[in-house]
Amino acid sequence: MKRFIAAMLAGTMIFSLAACGSQPSDGGVETTGTKTESTTSSEGTTATAKPVELNVTTTFAGEDGNAQNFKNAVKAWCDETGNTVADTSATSDETFKTRVTTDFETGSEPDVLFFFNGADANSFIKADKVVSIDEIRAEYPDYASNMNDNLIADSLVDGKKYAVPVNGFWEAMFVNKEVLDAAGVEVPGADYTMDMFKEDCQKIKDAGYTPIAAALGNIPHYWWEYAIFNHDTPENHVQVPAGIEDAASWVDGMLDIKELYELGYFPDNTLSATDDETFAMFVDSKAAFLIDGSWKVGGIVNACQSDPEDASTLDADKLANFTVTYVPGNGDRKATDLIGGLSMGYYITRKAWEDPNKRAAAVDFVSYMTSDELVPVFAQHTASALKNAPAVDESQFNALQIEAMDMMSGVTSLTGAVQDIFMGDCRVTTFDGMPEIVTGKLDAAEAVEEGLKLYHAQQ
Amino acid sequence: MGASIYKNKKPAIIFLIPAFLFMIVYLYYPFLQNIWNSFQNIRQLGSSGEGFLNPWYSNYVEMFHDEVVWISLKNTLIMMLVTLVGQVGIAIVLALMVDNITHGKHFFKTVYFFPIVISATALGLLFNLIFLYDKGMLNQILEKLGKVGLTDWKGEGIALFTMMLPVMWQYVGFYFVILITGLNNISDELYEAARIDGASTFQKVRYISIPLLHNVICTCSVLAVTGALKVFDLPWTMFPKGMPLKSTFLTGTYMYYHTMETKNVDYGSALAVLIVVLGIVLAKVVNAIFKEKDY
Numbered sequence: 112m113k114r115f116i117a118a119m120l121a122g123t124m125i126f127s128l129a130a131c132g133s134q135p136s137d138g139g140v141e142t143t144g145t146k147t148e149s150t151t152s153s154e155g156t157t158a159t160a161k162p163v164e165l166n167v168t169t170t171f172a173g174e175d176g177n178a179q180n181f182k183n184a185v186k187a188w189c190d191e192t193g194n195t196v197a198d199t200s201a202t203s204d205e206t207f208k209t210r211v212t213t214d215f216e217t218g219s220e221p222d223v224l225f226f227f228n229g230a231d232a233n234s235f236i237k238a239d240k241v242v243s244i245d246e247i248r249a250e251y252p253d254y255a256s257n258m259n260d261n262l263i264a265d266s267l268v269d270g271k272k273y274a275v276p277v278n279g280f281w282e283a284m285f286v287n288k289e290v291l292d293a294a295g296v297e298v299p300g301a302d303y304t305m306d307m308f309k310e311d312c313q314k315i316k317d318a319g320y321t322p323i324a325a326a327l328g329n330i331p332h333y334w335w336e337y338a339i340f341n342h343d344t345p346e347n348h349v350q351v352p353a354g355i356e357d358a359a360s361w362v363d364g365m366l367d368i369k370e371l372y373e374l375g376y377f378p379d380n381t382l383s384a385t386d387d388e389t390f391a392m393f394v395d396s397k398a399a400f401l402i403d404g405s406w407k408v409g410g411i412v413n414a415c416q417s418d419p420e421d422a423s424t425l426d427a428d429k430l431a432n433f434t435v436t437y438v439p440g441n442g443d444r445k446a447t448d449l450i451g452g453l454s455m456g457y458y459i460t461r462k463a464w465e466d467p468n469k470r471a472a473a474v475d476f477v478s479y480m481t482s483d484e485l486v487p488v489f490a491q492h493t494a495s496a497l498k499n500a501p502a503v504d505e506s507q508f509n510a511l512q513i514e515a516m517d518m519m520s521g522v523t524s525l526t527g528a529v530q531d532i533f534m535g536d537c538r539v540t541t542f543d544g545m546p547e548i549v550t551g552k553l554d555a556a557e558a559v560e561e562g563l564k565l566y567h568a569q570q
Numbered sequence: 571m572g573a574s575i576y577k578n579k580k581p582a583i584i585f586l587i588p589a590f591l592f593m594i595v596y597l598y599y600p601f602l603q604n605i606w607n608s609f610q611n612i613r614q615l616g617s618s619g620e621g622f623l624n625p626w627y628s629n630y631v632e633m634f635h636d637e638v639v640w641i642s643l644k645n646t647l648i649m650m651l652v653t654l655v656g657q658v659g660i661a662i663v664l665a666l667m668v669d670n671i672t673h674g675k676h677f678f679k680t681v682y683f684f685p686i687v688i689s690a691t692a693l694g695l696l697f698n699l700i701f702l703y704d705k706g707m708l709n710q711i712l713e714k715l716g717k718v719g720l721t722d723w724k725g726e727g728i729a730l731f732t733m734m735l736p737v738m739w740q741y742v743g744f745y746f747v748i749l750i751t752g753l754n755n756i757s758d759e760l761y762e763a764a765r766i767d768g769a770s771t772f773q774k775v776r777y778i779s780i781p782l783l784h785n786v787i788c789t790c791s792v793l794a795v796t797g798a799l800k801v802f803d804l805p806w807t808m809f810p811k812g813m814p815l816k817s818t819f820l821t822g823t824y825m826y827y828h829t830m831e832t833k834n835v836d837y838g839s840a841l842a843v844l845i846v847v848l849g850i851v852l853a854k855v856v857n858a859i860f861k862e863k864d865y
Contacts, residue, residue, distance in 0.1 A: 205830060209615045209616050210616075212617055216616050216618065328811070328813045328814050328815070329810065379703075379720070380703045380724070382725070382726070382814040383703075383725050383726075383814040384724075388702070388704070391704070395704075535613055535833045535834070536832040536834040538832070539832050543811055546813075546814060546815045547815060547816075550815070
C-alpha cells in the first residue's frame, strides 16, 4: 500500500513539474492554441500575427479616477487584438516609483509603462532602457501622430521625447463656498491677487473659520510651488537657480508662506496635522481654501458620496458647496497662470522593442491607449496633447468637473512644476523643513541655499 | 550499525545547512551590502551606487553633525526607559495583582494580552483617531468635561508623550504573560509556609515573588530594551517624518525617512549601521546590568 501511495505521489509530482515546464519562460499565461490571424487596432496599425502577452504597468489603479477606464480599455484592446495584458498597475506613490526603478535595474522591467516624464525617469533613460518616440516613428511613422509634439515633454537626460501623454494635471485653488458665504467673501476670479487673498483670509479668520486648509508639516508642496511661482514668470519658473544669488524668488516664496503662517491663516495644527486632516477640515466646511491638484476633484466628489465606491450616492447639494478657481497671483504671474501640464506618459521599453514578438503589439497598445477616442475619456477636465481634441459631452460629468472645465477654459498658461526636477534630498530643507522656516527656527535663505547646493552636487 | 547511528552527526549538519544558507542570503549578505552602500553615493532606492563618496566615510562624519540624529538617539533612549518602566514595570504590577486573585485570571490574561495581536499600524490609526485634533475622541471628552479650546496632542511639547503612550500600552500584555508564567512556576509551598509564618501579602510579594522572578524580569528587561530599538511602525503611522518639527524621530524612523522619503539611500544605510552597532552595544550593557542569577 505504501509503495502504491509513494508511486502515486511521485507520479503526481512529475506531472506537476511537466505542467510547469510547459508554461512560457516569462511566467505569463500560455497562449498557444489560441492562434489568431493578424489583427488591426483602431489606429490601423497591424498587430502581431501571433497573440502575445504584454507586461504593462501604470498608475491607473486603486483610487485613481481612471482605474476603471483603464481596465475597460485594456479589455477592449485584448478583445480586439487577441493579445493579453499582464497588468501590474499600482497606485502612484513612492513605492510604485521604487518598484519601477528596481525592475529596470534588475532587468525585469515591463514591456509598456505609464510613468512620469520628469526626473523620476532619468535613471532608465540614461541606461537606454526605453525607446524614444523618434526611434519608434522611424519604423512606425504614425506612432503618436495624433499628438501635438510641442506638448510632449522632453527628457531631462537627452532632450528626446519618450513618453506619449494621455491625461495632464493642473494645480488650482478649491473653494468651500459655504465658508465664503458665512464670511461674506466672494468666490475669487481670474484677476485675484495675493493682496486680495490676504484681505479675504482675514475676513474668514474673523468669522471664526480657518482660511487655508494645508498641512505645512506634511504636504507643503502646493504652497511651495505657487509661492515661488508668484515671484517668477511662466517663462522662467521651471529653472532651478544656479545658486542662492539667483534664488530671490525662492527665498521670497518661502517668506510669503511664513507671513501667512504668522498671520494665522493656516490651521492651528498645520505643523502636526496630516494632509488628510486638513482636507477633512475643508470638506467639513471649517476651512475655505485648498490648493491642490486636479486629482482632488475625485477626492472631493468621493467625500460627497455616502458610499465612496458608489457614484449614485452622490450628495449633489453638498458637492455644490465646492468650486475650483485660480490661485492668487502676484507680480508677473497672473492668477490664471497655473501649474500643470502632461507629467506622465506611455513608454515602450527597449526589452519589448527588441523582442520581435512584442514590438508591434507594444506599439499597437500605446497607439490604442493614446487614440483620439480614448484620450478624452482619461483626460476629462485636465489637459491633453491631442491635435484635434473632440468635443466633450458635459452630461457625463458632475458639477465640480464641469466647473473645473470652465476654470481651465480661462487658463492663460500651464507651467510645469519645478519640484518635479528638484527631487531627492535637496528638497528636505524647504519641504520637510517648512515648519522650521515658518516658525523662524531656520532661515529661509539658508534653507534654500542648502537645498540648491545638494541639487547641484547631484547633477 | 547499532548505537553508532546516534554518534553520526552528519544528518544534523545537513539539516542545519538550509537555515544557515537562508540566514546568509537574507541577513548577513544584505547587512554587509548595507555597510558597503553606506560608503557609496546612492541617490535613488533600487538603483546601484554611483561610486564612492568623497571622502568615503563622509556619511559617518555627517551623522555626528546631524542634529536630528542626536534627537532620534535621545528619543530612542527615552523610549527604552519608557519600555522598561512603562511596559515591564506595569506588567510586573499587573502580573502580581492577577496572580493574587482567585477568579478571572484567564479573563485578565486575555484582556491584557489582546493589544499584542493587533497590528501596530492598525493601532497607530486607532490612536490617530483618539488623538485627532478636530473631532478626536480625547478632545471630545475634554470638551464635554468643559474644557475650552482644542488640544493639539501631536503638537510640539507633548508629541513625544503622545507617541510613547500607545507603544507602551501595546506591549504591556506581552511582558505580563511572560511574568505571570514565571509566577506560576513558583511553588505554592513557599507561599503556604510564609502564610503559616504570618507573612502579609505584601511581604510574600517582597520576599518570595519578586526575588524568584528576578531571572524572568531580567529576560523581560533585555527584550524591552532591545525591542525599543526596533520600534518603528506605530510611531511612523502616527508621526510621519518626525512631525512636528522633526521632534519625534527615533533611530528606526529616521533611517526609514532618509531611505524611503528623501532617497538619500547611502545615508540611510549609514544610519542602519549605527542602529546595529547601538543594538549590539546596548544588548551587551543590558545583559551585564540584568545578569541572571543561578539558584
